[in-house]
Amino acid sequence: MQEVKKTQTYLSSQEIDYLKIIKILFSRWYLIAGPIIIGLITANLYLWYTPKTYSTSGLLKFEEKKPELADIIGTMSNSDRSAVNLQSESFTIQSRSLLLKAIKNLDYRTTFYLSGRVRTYDMYPKKPLQINLLKFDSLNFYQDLIAFKPVNKKTFELSWKIGDNEVQQNFKYGYPVNIGPVTFTVSYPGSVNPGITYLFKFNIPESFLDRVHSGLRINEAIKNSDLLTIQQTDANPQFATDIINAIMKEYLNYDRNQKTQSATQLINFINEQLAYLSTELKGSERSLEKYKQNTKIMDVRSSAGTALSKVSDLESQRSLLKIQLIVIDQLKEQIAAEKNAVNLNLNLEGNIDPLLGVLVSNFNTLMNEKNALLKVYNNTSQPIEEINRQISQVKKSAMRNISASNQRIQKSIGYLNDQLAKVNQQVAVLPTAEKNLIGLNRNFEINEKVYSFLSEKSLEAQVNRAAILPGATIVEKAQLNTVPISPNNQEIYRTAIVLGFLAGLGIIIVIRITNPYIYDREIIERTTSIPILGALRKFPDQIDENNSQLLSLSKPRSIFAESVRIIRTNLNFLASGKKSKVICITSENAGEGKSFVIINLATSFALIDKKILLIGADLRRPKLHKTFGMPNSMGLSNYLVNKCSIDDIIQESDTKNLDFISSGPIPPNPSELLHLERMTELIGQLRERYDVILIDTAPVGLVSDSVPLVRLSDINLFVIRYGKSKYSAITLPERLAKEYNLNNLFIVLNAFEKNLLHAGLHKNNGSFSSDTHYDYENSGYYLDEVEKLKWWSTKRWFKS
Secondary structure, X not given: OHHHXXXXXXXXXXXXXXXXXXXXHHHOHHHHHHHHHHHHHHHHHHHHHOOOEEEEEEEEEXXXXXXXXXXXXXXXXXXXXXXXXXXXXXXXXXXXXXXXXXXXXXXXXXXXXXXXXXOEEEOOOOOXXXXXXXXXXXXXOOOOOEEEEEOOOOEEEEEEEEOOEEEXXXXXXXXOEEXXXXXXXXXXXXXXXXXXXXXXXXXXXXXXXXXXXXXXXEEEOOXXXXXXXXXXXXXXXXXXXXXXXXXXXXXXXXXXXXXXXXXXXXXXXXXXXXXXXXXXXXXHHXXXXXXHHHHOOOOOOHHHHHHHHXXXXXXXXXXXXXXXXHHHHHHHHHHHOOOOOOOOOOOOOOOOXXXXXXXXXXXXHHHHHHHHHOXXXXXXXXXXXXXXXXXXHHHHHHHHHHHHHHHHHHHHHHHHHHHHHHHHHHHHOOOHHHHHHHHHXXXXXXXXXXXXXXXXXXXXXXXXXXXXXXXXXXXXXXXXXXXXXXXXXXXXXXXXXXXXXXXXXXXXXXXXXXXXXXXXXXXXXXXXXXXXXXXXXXXOOOOOOOOOOOHHXXXXXXXXXXXXXXXXHHHHHOOXXXXXXXXXXXXXXXXXXXXXXXXXXXHHHHOOOOOEEEEEOOXXXXXXXXXXXXXXXXXXXXXXXXXXXXXXXXXXXXXXXXXXXXXXXXXOOHXXXXXXXXHHHHXXXXXXXXXXXXXXXXXXXXXXXXHHHHHHOOEEEXXXXXXXXXXXXXXXXXXXXXXXXXXXXXXXXXXXXXXXXXOOOEOXXXXXOOOOOOOHHHHOOXXXXXXXXXXXXXXXXXXX
């Protein structure tokens, strides 16, 4: 744990070399390319199986338009609306009733689908078959898909499901077909591909309602403007285009109908009054003519004419005021019942407060908003409660205004009644014949004036209704858009590449993080003060478990052989004052290649005419005798127990100048044997015979057998193997040096190879690193190594 912490502390204090990061990525390009290719394949499969979605949109402009005919005749519309509430209008456009009317404008009764290997395709507006419905009940009909397959020119096959059972049956073209409660005929299409299958189904407008509503989006084209964008998303681009145009058309019709409703109410009201007055007027006229004929009275005197004129005016005013009372009473009933499209049926100025028109308009707007919100919220929700509160306030204000208007009209009627009483007193003193004539003329003139007034208002209302324009204009119709918005091919491919790259990067990071082994020379150099004597390159061929190949001899021009010679040269400079050198080699654990290193060092020394002796001092796991193919019956353990002499244990090898001493039989106490004085005597005697003595010992990290040999040696080598030794092996040589006061301990790197994947990410700051040191293959000198490069390496193909 301390070694790991020390390594982490060292790494955190270094400056990151970004060029090394790039080299690492390039060195394992296949780890990145693989996930990217997998991502692109996955993206292709996704795009292949995912239905495409298309979108189109139209543009509506809202504005209050005043009829031009109303301007010409100088009339005012009594149904002027307040400023357009776009949110309320958007709810109206999405209302169920309006969408159903728009769907009915399409050819919706029968839809066809093309059956594919992956999915079915909506063929709208194409109809490959002519199907004529003979019997169809919109409340009870077969709603599932029906498969059509041609058989020949006279017959075809239909298949459909009833419950879990599939029904297949042949029919003739032009003859009735009964499927459930539906009866229809199929006309011969002329020519069809016998291998193709069409699917079709019967519909009612409600069948498309969810489809249209789920894909419909309404937004302001520009914030705080009077423009609305109506967008439809659907798997069929033609259907999306047609339904948007149908929705906009139906909205204009709906808006126009809403506006004409007020004028229609006014015309109906006036017509009712005119019908009544027409009867009264005709009766008064007949009574007046009959009286004149019977009494032979041609005219009344001036005093009677003056009285008649006054009475007629007063009676006409009173009649109009009574009509106003009828109007505001109707208005009161409508507001109390919270009806939609509440209107003032007559524009009678004077006694009706102009504020009432504003209140009525606000009331209508709030009621429309409430109806739109009720399609989304329930009655107890906060938005509904808030708009109910606003409606209640406007309702109370309107009721107070109506009551005040009623009182003013009643006062006016009372005043007119007083005036009429005075005029009637004047008429009472006239002669009987003249008095009766005045009464008849009075009824006639009153009815005539009121009738003329109502006729004028009826004409105005009819002109206004005829000239009403919708409050919106289609600025831009929906156009067919064949470019899908989903799935977005470029975005999906881009995402696949990014995710593939990140996945590859993640794989590299995971490999580096989870790697417990040493692959970087720089970490060793920075973590321990023990010098690195050299590095043996990883041999490209397979090595047997007994290390029987003397690789430095079999491949003299190889990079491996050169790395052995470099270590041999460095060893010659160490302990140069001594005639004979004792070199002890150990490692932390077994399998790190110390026997392999020492054998190749021995053969390399033998090549320069040095008298070399190899001693197998690993008494627990003897291995040296296997390398030379000799028995292990007599060796070091026999000598240490004093059962033989030095000459008995020294064996010659096939290599000139190279002898060896095997470990001998495995003793029960190897550590105690190596501590004997006889071991020291052996080394002393061997110094007289050999130039270099190489001792292969047991791993120092596992047992303490090698401690006495380390103290006897002139040079101690600690082997660290790339990709095999763990980080704990880095600090073990330094601990040994301090514990046993050694100043002759050196590190040898075994199986060294350039591994950018696990290389350090920090700058070298002038020191050697695994990226630059011992980079023999880039020198172009060792030509026989070209054939050992990986197939994907560019060096393999461009080396000469």
